[in-house]
Amino acid sequence: MYQLAKQGGYQFSEHQTQTPYSSEEKAARDAERAKREAEARSQKEQADKENLQKAQYFYEKNPAADGSHPYLQKKGIEKPEGLKHYKAENTHILFIPVFDKNEQLQGVQRIFNDGNKGIVGKVAGGSFTIGDINQATTKGVILAEGYATAYALHKQTDMPVVVGFNSHNIVTVARDLKEKLPEGTKLLVAADNDVHLKVNEGVKGANLAAMAYGDNATVVLPPEYPAHIWQEATKDGKTPTDFDDAQRWLGGEAVKKYLDEAREKMGLTSPINEQAQPEKPTSRTYDEEMAEAIRIEKELRQERAEFNQAQKNEQQPEIHSYSAVENSIESNAQQETKTHQTEITDTPPQMSRRRMGCSNGSLFRAFKRTRKL
Numbered sequence: 186m187y188q189l190a191k192q193g194g195y196q197f198s199e200h201q202t203q204t205p206y207s208s209e210e211k212a213a214r215d216a217e218r219a220k221r222e223a224e225a226r227s228q229k230e231q232a233d234k235e236n237l238q239k240a241q242y243f244y245e246k247n248p249a250a251d252g253s254h255p256y257l258q259k260k261g262i263e264k265p266e267g268l269k270h271y272k273a274e275n276t277h278i279l280f281i282p283v284f285d286k287n288e289q290l291q292g293v294q295r296i297f298n299d300g301n302k303g304i305v306g307k308v309a310g311g312s313f314t315i316g317d318i319n320q321a322t323t324k325g326v327i328l329a330e331g332y333a334t335a336y337a338l339h340k341q342t343d344m345p346v347v348v349g350f351n352s353h354n355i356v357t358v359a360r361d362l363k364e365k366l367p368e369g370t371k372l373l374v375a376a377d378n379d380v381h382l383k384v385n386e387g388v389k390g391a392n393l394a395a396m397a398y399g400d401n402a403t404v405v406l407p408p409e410y411p412a413h414i415w416q417e418a419t420k421d422g423k424t425p426t427d428f429d430d431a432q433r434w435l436g437g438e439a440v441k442k443y444l445d446e447a448r449e450k451m452g453l454t455s456p457i458n459e460q461a462q463p464e465k466p467t468s469r470t471y472d473e474e475m476a477e478a479i480r481i482e483k484e485l486r487q488e489r490a491e492f493n494q495a496q497k498n499e500q501q502p503e504i505h506s507y508s509a510v511e512n513s514i515e516s517n518a519q520q521e522t523k524t525h526q527t528e529i530t531d532t533p534p535q536m537s538r539r540r541m542g543c544s545n546g547s548l549f550r551a552f553k554r555t556r557k558l
Contacts, residue, residue, distance in 0.1 A: 233307065240293045240306035243280050247271045254279045256296045260333040260429060267313065269293075281332050283311035283350065286361040294332070294350060308350050312358045316345035318366075325371035325453045326362070328355055328394060330387065334427040338375055341432070341441040342448070352377065352390025359394035359402070371451050372402040381424040403451050407431040408443045 206214065250257065250268035254277050257265055269280040276298065283292040283306065292306020316339050318326065327346040329335040335346040347362065349355030355374070362372065374395045377387030388406065395402035407428050410418065418425045418434050425434060432440045 236306045237291065240283075241290060243271070243278075243293050243295075243305065244269055244282055244290060247280060250279060253277075254296070255298050256300055256333075259300070260336070261433075262333065262336050265336075266315070281348070282313055283308050284313060285311055286365065304350075308354060310354070310357045310361065311350070312354075312361075313348040313350075314345060315339045315348070316343070318345045318347075321345055321370050322367050325373060325448070325451065326366065327373045327375055328359055328362070329375040329428070330355060330377050330390075331427065331429070333429040334375065334377070337429040337432045337440070338444070341428075341437060342444050344373075346375075349394075352379075352386045355390055355394045356397050359398040363398050369401060371453055372398045373447065373451065374398075374402055374404045375428055376404055376406050377427045378406050379426055381426070387426060403447070405444070405447045408435060408440065410434065 247269040250265040250270035252258070252263045252265060253272075254265075254270050256279055257263075265279075267282060269282075271278040271280070279296040281294040281296070282290055283294060283304070285291045290306075291311050292304055292308055294308070295303050295305060313332070313335075315332075315335050324342075324344045327335070327338050327342065327344050328349055329338055329346055330349055330351055332348050335348045338344070339346040347358060349358040359372065359374070366372075372395070374391045376391030379385045379387040388404075391404045395404045407426070408431055410425065410431075414434055415425075418430070425431065428440060431443075
């Protein structure tokens, strides 16, 4: 190359230096660079706008998915809530919405007949949630990469599951969840175990996502496979990596048990396996409560009868008004009520006196209404 340059008239000098740009030349070069950058930004903004319009059109104009898409059938997904399905003679396209942190549509993931996937719009920072995110404070929340994985996790735990779409994006989504969810909400990051890759991107991304969320996040990998099942699962050259694969090869019950153990370590109880707690025994039965209420009512009636008789026969001259007796009776009734309420502890709502309509107070008020009789 040097010889060719010399033949072309090039002369090398040890002291040869580049002439510095003048201030005018430098200003012109800077202006040209700024112009190119502005044009590139404008083109990108226009492309993003057009892609967003396409995504909105795809999602708004197509009907809700019903489980008939080949991808959904392969994954055993029968109730794909929130998804859309374009159907033609030989074409089926599944649309999974991608929402930003303000719940605005920013793109869609397209899945074709053969399982190939692509994004229209933007995926960075976007997510899609299966289940009710408002239950995260009590149930916790799971963060996963793909939709099928998230669906399997939701099916086995009944927890809300957030789809992050890839191992890089779940880090941003985890950071947004930390800002969005109440403090102390537990996050289970379900990693894709990409053991077939030189760098295990699934585990790496899950660990980074957990770090971004903080102390209340835990990473869980899919369960290990017995040797004979692993051999069968990998014989076609494909490697099982996620919880959807585990559900298919190990069975739903095995995955459920595995996830329940992970939840228990986090201090969460499985909402599916949670059995109704028996009601605490009460110190009195319904019949005993009724008998007590009737006894108090009889005592009040007896006191009223004695008062009326005393007034009639003028046998109690020290009582000058009905209000004195009324106050005395009310004091006794309130004491009876207080004592009765102390005796009856841990009464289930369906056994409360209010539900029965015969509390001590109501009996006394009934007596007051008939005091002129």
